[in-house]
Structures are given as structure tokens and as C-alpha cells.
Amino acid sequence: MSFLCNVPLATIVLSLFSGVLCTVISGKAARRYTLVYECVLTGLLVALFVHVYRNGSFTYVMGEFPAPWGNEIRAGVLEAVxxxxxxxxxxxxxxxxxxxVSLDMDESKVNLYYALLNLMTAALMAIIWTNDVFTGxxxxEILTLTSCGVLIVREIGRTTLAAVRYMILNLLGSGLFLLGVVFLYDMTGHLxxxxxxxxxxELAADPQGLTVLTLSVGILTIGLSIKSGLFPFHFWMPDTYGKATPTSASVLSSLVSKCYIFLLIKIYWRAIGVDVMMHMPVGNILFVLGMLGIVLGSVSAMRAEDINRMVAFSSAAQIGYIFLGIGIGGQEGYTAALFHILAHSVTKSMIFLTTPRLAEVSEGNVAFRYLQGSALRDRNAGVFFLVGALSMIGIPIFAGFASKLLFGLAALEHQSDAKLVLTMLxxxxxxxxxxxxxIRTVIRIYTPNPAVRDYRRRHSAAYNIPMMVFTAANLFLGLFSWVAVRLIQLGLEQFV
Amino acid sequence: MLENLLANYEEAVAVILFGIGFVMLLFQRNLIKKLIGLNIMDNGVFLLLASMGYISGRKAPIIADGVQSTEAYINPVPAGLVLTGIVVSVSVTAIMLSLTVRLYKRYHTLNLDEIYILSRHLSEDR
Known part of the structure; x- marks a missing residue:
């Protein structure tokens, strides 16, 4: 067994350790440590990706207890990507x-924020790698607790209220997920x-068995769709994303909610089987909810009065897209859904990191009428917002176009005409x-506002370099979408 | 139908408890009552797990008197799952209680609707 096979477990254990370490060092040191640690982890993951791409997926048995008993970690191309x-x-x-982060919270608590982010990394990695439903x-739950933590660090009343509402919905989701897992364990005897x-x-071959299986999978699916914010459970999004500190908003919208969907897809493919899923109506329900989410999320976004609420509601619409892909089903549908997970993560985190910069040069206000001309006052943030907006609309060469194309193609491949027409609509x-x-927002932020005094921001590499990475990733996914699609298909083939 | 329910009364009770807890967590406006609902919901699942894991007539999975046959003992995994679940439930409740304390200190009420209205009127919260 190659040394690289230890990387998946190492990402979890080292992140837990980093979380503990960050609680005892100063805020500045914690920030530097977290950045360096994340670069190291990225390097390790690149090496792991090359390894699984060349040698195929592998299963890492914990504690040397073989298959039906022990706990396992699995790494394939899709998990690595x-x-x-x-x-x-x-x-x-x-x-x-x-x-x-340093503006939004007390200096003495900054290290705790980075500790939470490291614990969140551990939970994200564990959910991606795990081969065991209960470990999932x-x-x-650890992910839920840490995401609540990164929300409440900004100590104003609204964030606490947003965190409480976020937690309540997440706890409802976790409860349903646990019940679904327990039912599945009860029927199959395996975790x-x-x-x-x-x-x-075997169970699905019998009609009665299929009914009970459908019920369990349904409960589990409702649980995870509440947690990821599928329509009609999306109403917590604006307050949660809009009031959090930018790093939290970016991480919550692009990683946490996507991670739940990734776990759902993994369970469908690896724990239930797509052949069995074809006999269940779960996919059709997700298709309808996804479609409603797309349309109503966009309508709510249009009616929003500030930029953060608009972007948050647009997240609800994008979650709808991902569930639409799952609802279309088949390898094409899931490929489109997984591609959109990647494309939207890259785009939305970028937008959530530009809006606070635009607000900062507009008297700290996020309402549209204050934002007029803000892109001229902070040109870098304006350009990055423009890139994100073009990708969200689906202009060719950006990631958003490729994912919309994939959804259309997946619907064409599908036998049902109703789904094709509805997807296209x-x-x-x-x-x-x-x-x-x-476009309305872009025009507004690029319209000069003589009333506000013009002052130039100092441009820092700490902001520009990561945003350029986001732009590059966005363009890569848009221009070379076939690479990502091929990798996702390879990963899905390894799932079976 | 009724005989099936009576034969599996533990599971039926567990699912009813889960339902009660779920509805409380979703619809109660008082935060403390919501948390009580959360705990009832979790305990419903734990009851389900524990009752499924127990086979009457068998012993706890600790080898005693040299009996090594698996027929003599129950499966230890459900008990392990219940323990893990309890730990998770306790920590979640702790976090929620601390949030409740924070909200109460600020708004002097436990009713979520009132807190929501108050937070819209307080200008520093926006």
C-alpha cells in the first residue's frame, strides 16, 4: 500500500489537531498557521489525486477490521477532485x-475562529471520504456545530438569531437523516x-421491501435537503449568509451546503445503488422541488433590496439546479449536478468575498442605492464581481455556462419528454x-456617483491573489469543462 | 395492521416520540420548548435503535463463563450507536442553550417571533 493512501485519514486527523492547536496560539499566528496548513493540505491532495487517477480508487480499513464490521475510508477520483x-x-x-475577520470580531477571539474553520475542514473531509453511513x-453534526460557530462569531443580535434559525432547521434535518440511517441499518444490517x-x-426485488426502502431513503433525503437549503427550506439563507462575516458566508454557501449534497449523492450511488433508485419516486420529487427552487429563488433575488440578500437568494436557486440534476437522474444528470457543485462553489465564494469590499467603499451599506459607483471606487472588487456575475448568468467561457449546458444535455439524454420540456423552461x-x-446590479455599481467622494483603495496581494485563483478556476471550468466532466464520470464509474 | 403495531409497540412508540419532538422543534415559538422537542426527537431515535438491537433472552456482549457462541449475546453495534448519538445530542443541546442565553440577555424574551420583531427595530442589529 502506497504512503499516499494515508492522506485521506491524515486530512481529517491533522485538521482536528490544527483546530486544537489554534485555540492556544494568538490570532495572527492562527491565521498564518491555517493558511500554511491549507496550502500543505492542498499539495497532499494534489498528490493523492494523481495517485488515484493512475492507480484507481482504494479503501482504507480502520483498525484492520475487514468489510462487514469495521469502519472504512474510501478515496476515488471524484472524492479527490x-x-x-x-x-x-x-x-x-x-x-x-x-x-x-479581524474587523468583525474581538482580537482575542480571532484564533478561535480559525480553530473552528480547521474543525470544519476536518468534518468536510471526513464526510467526503467516509464509506460508513453512521460516520457520515x-x-x-460536527459540521453543523462548526458552521453555527462561524456564524455567531460576529456578535450582533441578528447573527445570533440567524444562527438559531439555522441551527433549528439543521437539527430537524439531522434528526430525519439519523432516523433514515437507523431504518436502513435496521433493514440491511449494515452501516x-x-x-x-x-x-x-435484494430487498428491492420484493415490492414490500421496496416500499420500506423508499420510505427510509425519502426520510434521509428530506433531512439532507433541509440542511442544504432546497426549496421550500431556503428561507434561512438570506439572514445567515447576509449577516455572517465574509469568510463564513463564502464557506457556508459554497462548501457546507454542497457537502451535504455530496453525501446524498454518495449514499444514492454507494449505499442504495442507482438501479434501485430508478424504482423510487424520490428523484421525481427532487426534480419538482429543484425546479420550483430555481424559479422562486430567482424571483426572491429580484425583489431583494440589498446585494447580500440577492446573492443569498440566488444561492437558493443554484441549490435548486443541483437537485434538478439529481432529479433528472442517470449518469448524465448526476454528472451535471456534481459539475454544478464545483462550478457554483467556485463562483459563489468569489461573489461573497467581493460584496463586502463594494459595501466598504459605500459607507458600509449593502443596500443597492448606496452601492452606486462602488465598482469605480474599488476597481478590483468590481472586476471580480463582474466575473462572478457573468458566470452566474451563464455567459460562455465561464463555469456557469458549462453547467447549464450539461443540465440541458442531461435532460436530452433522458427518456421522459415532460422532464426535458420542464428542464428547458x-x-x-x-x-x-x-x-x-x-446585470442590473453590475450597471448600478458601474454608474458613477458624484455625491460620494472618490477615494482609492490600497490593493493588497492577500486579497487579489485568492480572487485571481477563483477567476482562474472559473475560467478553467468554463473553457475546459470536458476535463472536469471526464473526471466526474470516471469517479462515478468507480462508485459502482 | 393493528396486530403489527402491537407486536412492534416499541418501534411504534419510538416513531411517535420522534414525531412529537419533530413537531415541537418545528412549531413551538418558545426556544426552551423547542430544545425539549429536540431532545424528545433524539430520544425517539435512540429508543428505536436500542429496541432493535436487543434480542430477548440474550446477554450483553461480554464473554462470561467461557461461552463464545454468538447465539448467546446481542449485537453491540446499536448500543455503540446510541452512545455516540447521545454524545452528539448533548453537545448540540449545549450549544443551543448557550445561544438561547445570549438571545435572552439581549432581548429579554424566549419567544422567537418577539425576538424577530425586536431585532428589526433595534438599529445596531441591522
Missing amino acids: VALTFMVIMGCSVAAGARF YVFL LMVPMRETAA ALAASSMLNALYF
């Missing part, structure tokens, strides 16, 4: 949002995904609405 993307986004968000649940899938296939409506509210 998602982990690597998440790690890069995490590192860039930490670097670009560092200044706001445990780290899901590891592969033995569970074998038993589930949803794509058209959403692109138009996206264009309306993003």
Missing part, C-alpha cells in the same frame, strides 16, 4: 476574508455502504431572471 476543490476554496476564502451522520447496497438490491426562465438582476 471534490476534496481538492473544497480545500482550494477554503484556503482562498481564509486568505481573502482575513481582514474582515457524526461528522454531519458500510457497499454491503448495504448489496442487501438493498426552468433553464430559460432562470437564465433570464439571473441576467436581469445581475
